Amino acid sequence: MRRLALPSLLLLIAAAGCHKQEPKAPQPAPAAATPTAEASSKVDRSNAGKAMPETGFTDMAGQPVKLTDFKGEPLLLNLWATWCVPCVRELPQLDVIAGQGLTVIAVSQDLEGASKVTPFLAQHPLKTVKPYLDKANALMLGLHEQELPASILYGADGKEKWRVRGGLDWTGLEAKTLLSEAGA
DSSP, X not given: OHHHXXXXXXXXXXXXXXXXXXXXXXXXXXXXXXXXXOOOOEEEOTTTTOBOOOOEEEETTSOEEEGGGGTTSOEEEEEEOTTOHHHHHHHHHHHHHHHTXXXXXXXXXXXXXXXXXXXXXXXXXXSSOEEEEOTTOHHHHHTTOOSSSEEEEEOTTSBEEEEEESOOOTTSHHHHHHHGGGOO
């Protein structure tokens, strides 16, 4: 019996070390937006027909803006962050789409706001996409989004058509089909 006690005790000691927790990151990234994760797009139409919220955020100069300020024209809202690899990857593609006539706004969810986003945009300039800031993550919370990137298409009537969670090849056939629903 003593022979079994020592191996059992060693097994318990070894197992006890497996429950250590990692320290928390200052701004936790949603699972699909971590730098090592490859995001796959998911089209969600469950909110189709819902009116855009009155949620506020700011322009790059710190002036208040509301999502409803864009009502009257089709709008592609993109929620992104500088630390999100799929977000950064799709920004140039969204810039091309914006150059083709669809209003595209990219609202950063970086908690540091302009101090983080301004230098990022200096290194990754956008020609047509309008960048905005949402340090409080009010849009993510108000829209019940938990993943980045997240893109939501609103019609000119201010009603949601669909949303895409995760990175998407905005130059591909799937994106072109989805964007044809803008009704511009």
